[in-house]
Amino acid sequence: MSTTDxxxxxxxxRAVAELREELATLRDEVAGLQRENAALRDANERKAERIETLETHVTQEFATIRERTDRIERVGYTAVGHAREHAQWMRKHDRLHDALKSRRERFDERLWDLETGEIDVQDVIDAGTNDLPIQTRTKERKTNPDALRGNKKRSTFIWPEFYARSRKTSGGNLIVTTPDAANILAEAGVKHDNETTKRAMRFVARLSGNRDDPNHEEHLIRFEPGERGKSPARLVADAGEFEQFAREASGMDVTDSENDETDTQDDSDDIVGAEADEQMDTLLNATTEGS
Structure with a gap:
């Protein structure tokens, strides 16, 4: 064999040996990759299981949270309902408290007036008659000047002059203020001051109906206390109601006069007065005669 061969x-x-070495290396690398792939596959399977477990847990937790939320909402709605009911009850309680307080104040004022003799049980008895208590009181003063005293007596001077001295507002009310009432008392020669004038005005309003409240809507005349330094106290009446009352009362006065000799002349004037204004003047002025 030659050297060349x-x-x-x-x-x-050498080439074959190198190829074998490279092949062995490749096989080792492939085996390593296969092991890594198997490890990755196992890891992925574990991750998938973990994810499935987490999804199940999250679903269960979400259901629990939803149930709790629904329960909280139900409790919240119930609490809100109770709170609203409590608030409504408190408002009713406050209104009742205010009404009772106002009634107690009127009761105390009424009791004070009873103790001082400025009102009596006769006012209650008069509620069952056709006349208003203020009309009855005015007739009492007319027939017996000493029958009344104090602010009740002063009120019987203001009442007959109410319509004549009143001012009619654009709203259809008749108004008599404290200065107007004071002028009426002064012209009648009745001793008075600002406070007694206002109390007498209260009596006019209170006795123009059958309630203790001088500002009751059912009364013919109502008392408004005004504001200190801004507006005076005043008596207020609906013009239409007052004039209707005067017409009806004039008819009653005529009927009553048949059995009352003392009022014969006054009631004759009522018969003659055909117009509403004439009846009004006759009715109110009749109560002042003989005072």
């Missing part, structure tokens, strides 16, 4: 054989052997 030997050299070629050696080179082929």
């Amino acid at each position: 030997s050299t070629a054989t050696c080179e082929c052997a």
